[in-house]
Amino acid sequence: MNCLLVINTLSGNSSKVNEAKLIEKYAAGDSVSVRYIRDEKDTYAVDGVDKLIVCGGDGTLNHAINLCRDKDIDIYYFPFGTFNETAKDHRRLPQIELAKLGRIQDRDFTYVAAAGSFTEIGQLASAASKRRFKIFAYFFKVLKSYRVHRIRADITCDVFSESGVYTLIMFSNSRRCFGFRFNRLHRDNTDELQLITIKAPKKDNLWGRIKMFFPFFRVFFLGFGKECNGKTIRFVSVKNADLHLPDEIPFCVDGECSSFSGDFSVRKTAHTARVHIIKL
Numbered sequence: 001m002n003c004l005l006v007i008n009t010l011s012g013n014s015s016k017v018n019e020a021k022l023i024e025k026y027a028a029g030d031s032v033s034v035r036y037i038r039d040e041k042d043t044y045a046v047d048g049v050d051k052l053i054v055c056g057g058d059g060t061l062n063h064a065i066n067l068c069r070d071k072d073i074d075i076y077y078f079p080f081g082t083f084n085e086t087a088k089d090h091r092r093l094p095q096i097e098l099a100k101l102g103r104i105q106d107r108d109f110t111y112v113a114a115a116g117s118f119t120e121i122g123q124l125a126s127a128a129s130k131r132r133f134k135i136f137a138y139f140f141k142v143l144k145s146y147r148v149h150r151i152r153a154d155i156t157c158d159v160f161s162e163s164g165v166y167t168l169i170m171f172s173n174s175r176r177c178f179g180f181r182f183n184r185l186h187r188d189n190t191d192e193l194q195l196i197t198i199k200a201p202k203k204d205n206l207w208g209r210i211k212m213f214f215p216f217f218r219v220f221f222l223g224f225g226k227e228c229n230g231k232t233i234r235f236v237s238v239k240n241a242d243l244h245l246p247d248e249i250p251f252c253v254d255g256e257c258s259s260f261s262g263d264f265s266v267r268k269t270a271h272t273a274r275v276h277i278i279k280l
Contacts, residue, residue, distance in 0.1 A: 001050045003030035006064070008037040008056030012082030012130035017055045026053060026076055026278075049073055057081020058111065059122075062254035065101065065108055065275065075275045082130050083255070086110045087277050089174045100189050102173040105264040109254045111174035113266060116149040116198070117167045117212065118142070118178065119252040148204035148212055151249055157195065157241035160229070167200035167212055168219075171241070171266050182223035185237055191268050192237040199232045240267045 005027065007017050023032055030051065035044045037056070046052060046067055054064045055078045064075050079087035089111065104113040124141040149167045170177075172194040175186045185194050198215045201208035215233050228235040248261040 001030045002048055003027040003032045003051040003053065004044070004046065004049045005032055005034045005053045006037065006044060006055065006060070007034070008054070008060040008080070010037060010040065010130075011056040011060060011080050013080040014055065015131065017078070017080055022053060022055070022078065027051065043067075046071060046073060051076065054078070055080045058083065058085050058254045059256040061086060061275070062109060062256055065110065069108060073274070077275055077277050079277065079279075081255075082125075083179060085112075085174060085176055085178075086254075087279065089176050100173075100191070101269045102171060102193055102266065103269040104171065104251065104253060104258075104266045105260060107253060107258060108269055109173065111254060112170065112172055112177045113251055113253045114168065114170035114172075114177070115249045115251045115260075116151055116169055117147065117216070118145045119168070119170075120250065120257070121145050121178070122252055122255040123257050146209060148201050148208045150200045150204070152246055154244040155195075155197070155241060156243075157236075157238040159236050159238055160234070164197070165200045166197050168196065168198040168216075169243075170196040172196060173268075178220070180220040180223075182220050184223055184225040185227070185235070191239050193239075193241075193266065193268060195234065195236055195238045195241060197234045240265060 005019070005023065007019065008014060019034065051074050052064060052068060053076045054060050057079070058081055060081065061077050068075060101108045101110060102113060121141045124144060151166045151169060153166060153169060154163045155161070172183050172186065175181055175183050183194050196219060198219065201211045218233060219235065224235045227237065242263065242265050244263050245261045248259050250257050250259045
């Protein structure tokens with residue numbers, strides 16, 4: 001069996017990877033190649049690979065899932081990132097197999113696709129600061145990210161249709177995101193995502209930032225156990241959503257940045273990822 005071991009040296013805890021031990025325990029008898037990710041632009045090919053072992057964070061896992069889509073490859077994921085949201089969401093089991101991914105346009109995601117306030121924090125923290133300060137590297141960027149976004153969007157889904165200006169648009173496929181365990185509506189292996197929107201204040205000034213604090217506190221610190229269709233906040237379960245964005249907007253997709261504009265959809269996929277998350 002041909003095995004490829006990928007180690008993302010940019011991840012927050014990559015220094016803890018014991019390459020020899022991983023190969024001995026999970027690839028004994030295989031023909032093993034090793035690939036190191038040392039730059040954000042680095043990638044790898046999976047042609048001829050039967051087993052892929054990846055060590056890194058949520059973005060590392062997301063890249064592997066999309067690279068292996070529709071291929072007969074088992075992915076073994078070892079969480080050596082800073083937040084490791086996907087692994088933490090399944091912490092009840094020592095090893096799990098992922099299913100029912102989300103998909104935004106043509107990109108699959110495990111736990112989140114979100115745009116707006118605070119969602120760029122994952123890109124602002126450097127690899128060096130994540131390795132040195134771990135989770136605190138993100139906290140240092142919170143104030144820099146504290147601003148009102150004004151995302152114009154038309155959203156049509158199975159439970160509502162509206163046009164608005166938002167400071168947050170989030171699709172959640174997990175109980176947790178950004179370090180907060182807030183999504184009590186989430187159920188494993190269903191056909192639903194949770195859509196969270198927060199309407200934007202009129203201006204990105206002091207008053208606007210004060211106003212946006214309260215809905216963000218309500219969503220992430222208190223969370224929701226039932227659907228909400230308020231004037232400022234929506235927190236609902238959806239099976240399909242169609243979006244129209246007149247402007248190109250950067251989204252955080254499992255911690256990595258992808259930009260979208262025009263018309264696209266967000267939904268659960270029929271694709272089941274053969275991912276085994278190994279707890280350390």
